[in-house]
Amino acid sequence: MAVLPATPPNIARAAGVLRNGGVVAFPTETVYGLGANAFDPRAAARVFEIKQRPCFDPLIVHVLDRAMLGRVVAEVPDDAERLIERFWPGALTLVLRKRPAVPDLVTAGSATVAVRMPSHPIARALLASTELPLAAPSANPFGYLSPTRAVHVERLLGASIDLILDGGPSEHGLESTIVALEPRPALLRAGAVDVESIEAEIGTLARGLEGQATTIAPGQAGQHYAPRTPLRLIDLAAVPAGQRARAGALAFREPVEGYAALAVLSPSGDLREAAAYLFETLHDLDSRGLERIDVEPVPERGLGLAIMERLRRAAGK
Ligand code: AMP
Numbered sequence: 001m002a003v004l005p006a007t008p009p010n011i012a013r014a015a016g017v018l019r020n021g022g023v024v025a026f027p028t029e030t031v032y033g034l035g036a037n038a039f040d041p042r043a044a045a046r047v048f049e050i051k052q053r054p055c056f057d058p059l060i061v062h063v064l065d066r067a068m069l070g071r072v073v074a075e076v077p078d079d080a081e082r083l084i085e086r087f088w089p090g091a092l093t094l095v096l097r098k099r100p101a102v103p104d105l106v107t108a109g110s111a112t113v114a115v116r117m118p119s120h121p122i123a124r125a126l127l128a129s130t131e132l133p134l135a136a137p138s139a140n141p142f143g144y145l146s147p148t149r150a151v152h153v154e155r156l157l158g159a160s161i162d163l164i165l166d167g168g169p170s171e172h173g174l175e176s177t178i179v180a181l182e183p184r185p186a187l188l189r190a191g192a193v194d195v196e197s198i199e200a201e202i203g204t205l206a207r208g209l210e211g212q213a214t215t216i217a218p219g220q221a222g223q224h225y226a227p228r229t230p231l232r233l234i235d236l237a238a239v240p241a242g243q244r245a246r247a248g249a250l251a252f253r254e255p256v257e258g259y260a261a262l263a264v265l266s267p268s269g270d271l272r273e274a275a276a277y278l279f280e281t282l283h284d285l286d287s288r289g290l291e292r293i294d295v296e297p298v299p300e301r302g303l304g305l306a307i308m309e310r311l312r313r314a315a316g317k
């Protein structure tokens, strides 16, 4: 394993690894991804193995451009066209009918595939250099916090990955928003593109998975996006002083007294900033040997929806 700065020669080297069936961690604007050739079931199998991800949880396929999209999906309905026009390249994943060339392992047996065109220049350079769509979930062990820096990937999965490209911290720090188009537009996962702007393009999205083409929910059962330290969502002001000394606190805007460790997500109350620091801050708090992490809820509008979805899962609710 090597962590290499994402220079053009190292990107070319990573592309070689990918073309030979290897697995490479690389930066995207959402979080760091663990990539493999999306057409190679053996390479994709290594991604599942490294992440210890259950095979019923399908991967997101990353494409460079429309031509590459055409190699992966069978058709692009009108609503999808509109969303592509407005949000790609970017942090929106669309679930579309797949071509037979996409292996069942990648889609967990579904006739649909989740695809996204990333905007991150290094992710794009890697896609351009391999000339292959890359199946890439977040580069973390299944269920754990997503990585927003190369050092997180190195710490968590370093021993089992062929190569890690270091491109600095991820801009959004939060996974992509996932939208399915059939049988009707539905939000499968809140994420870095806020739901309100998507609905402004194509109208109201159904919530949850009822009646959808797949039964797979993002991070379906139980705990997900979770640190190893127990985490609870709680009004920090209501926590008795006696419960603070060995715990950490993650506040939204205002600092609180008496905790062993404290982080404030956004003093100005900016939900985009809070999203960008969320996983990074939790990685840090998780490394401090705290008894517990108390997290203050954020307002559930805009990116607050995606943040709260992650925090509820992390709390195991
Ligand atoms: P990530 O772990 O960020 O790569 O996100 C992968 C998630 O995308 C999965 O957990 C699924 O919820 C979702 N997903 C991927 N493929 C599909 C699909 N064909 N249909 C529905 N959801 C999908």
Ligand code: MG
Pocket (backbone or CB within 6 Å): 137, 138, 146
């Ligand atoms: Mg993930």
